[in-house]
Amino acid sequence: IKVDHFGFNIDRTFKQRYLIADNYWKEDGGSVLFYTGNEGDIIWFCNNTGFMWDIAEEMKAMLVFAEHRYYGESLPFGADSFSDSRHLNFLTTEQALADFAKLIKYLKRTIPGARNQPVIALGGSYGGMLAAWFRMKYPHLVVGALASSAPIWQFNDLVPCDVFMKIVTTDFSQSGPNCSESIRRSWDAINRLAKKGPGLRWLSEALHLCTPLTKLQDVQHLKDWIAETWVNLAMVDYPYESNFLQPLPAWPVKVVCQYFKYSNVPDTLLLRNIFQALNVYYNYSGQAKCLNVSETATSSLGVQGWSYQACTEMVMPTCSDGVDDMFEPHSWNMKEYSDDCFKQWGVRPRPSWIPTMYGGKNISSHTNIIFSNGELDPWSGGGVTKDITDTLLAIVIPNGAHHLDLRASNALDPVSVQLTRSLEVKYMKQWVTDFYVRLRKMN
Secondary structure (H helix, E strand, O other), X not given: OEOOOOOOOOOOEOOOOEEEEOOOOOOOOXXXXXXXXXXXXXXXXXXXXXXXXXXXXXXXXXXXXXXXXXOOOOOOOHHHOOOOHHHXXXXXXXXXXXXXXXXXXXXXXXXXXXXXXXXXXXXXXXXXXXXXXXXXXXXOOOXXXXXXXXXXXXXXXXXXXXXXXXXXXXXXXXXXXXXXHXXXXXXXXXXXXXXXXXXXXXXHHHOOEOOOOOOHHHHXXXXXXXXXXXXXXXXXXXXXXXXXXXXXXXXHHHHHHHHHOOOOOOHHHHHHHHHHHHHHHHOOOOOOOOEOOOOOOOOOEOHXXXXXXXXXXXXXXXXXXXXXXXXXXXXXXXXXXHHHHHHHHOOOOOOOHHHHHHOOOOOOOOOOEEEEEEOOOHHHHHOOOOOOOOOEEEEEEOOOOOOHHHOOOOOOOOHHHHHHHHHHHHHHHHHHHHHHHHHHHHO
């Protein structure tokens, strides 16, 4: 596939990886369900998108999982892909959507029977944003899109920057008495302990850190790591054991909150409780010897690529005030953000480009997109949670975490997500029917 779809100067191509399953595909009246791959290895997303496998037979569908450029094995410049901003220049949403467009055209040309079939785009999280944007930009290639947990409004000033951390806090405060209050108190407790003589050593030992804290700057990094852990727990607060970001128990936030039942405990006890709570996330399997503050999620996610995307197009402001949320106050500072990006990648972000490119809140001219969001998911704050038109639909899932509806059906699923999935299938079947009706009229 071309490294650059939009210029004529570079003729370089690369191999894009994609997976296909056609066990239930029917040439007669069938469909193609196309997963718009996001920031990671496509096999991992394929294994975490059981919904597509569950509905393949009913939809007579061929399943296609397309890997996003610069992730997994789809590296435009091989080992040099991340070497500098010149090689990374082609890592954009526009180029990725163009890859998907070319792939669909290629599959229709080369798979007998696929030429006159409707394609539906599906994706979760960033992949959900891509699915929605794909339907907006290439409506002639896909008849509709299911955009699950897709925060397409988490940009510029489309939503307040504090909604994200507020939702995380609500998850914790609903999961146990004194839970969010204890976490809110822990930041000052860490600061107080760190300032005492042997405080850094005590903290390093109490939290079983792989690398001991040696200077006060390490403390901020520690707090950021703990905060990110609470965020991730809120995202994957699934009703059953799962292994998405880490191996976790069912309803992990409830499990974490058991360690924070009592308010006003001494700092040292509070931090021992913090350790127990962190252990739920980092050591559910019981294999970890110590906690590594430089790692929060599975290595299947492409951290490098995403860090560059966040420094160019994918600027999604978040902030906290420590009053309406359980985090330390942290305002959104564009200049500081931009300087960090320049230091790291030699590029500066363009925060208003995504709304310019994809319409921001003015998307009512589009059709056939389902936006689903779980109420427990912090990203739902930047998502579409109310119908925009009768074909731009919002489904909100009470008790649902990050793209729960795309995961495989499970006996422990709340009724809300079972209903959501059947609704999604109903709409998708309608798109397929409409497509074949139009096709017959044209012929």
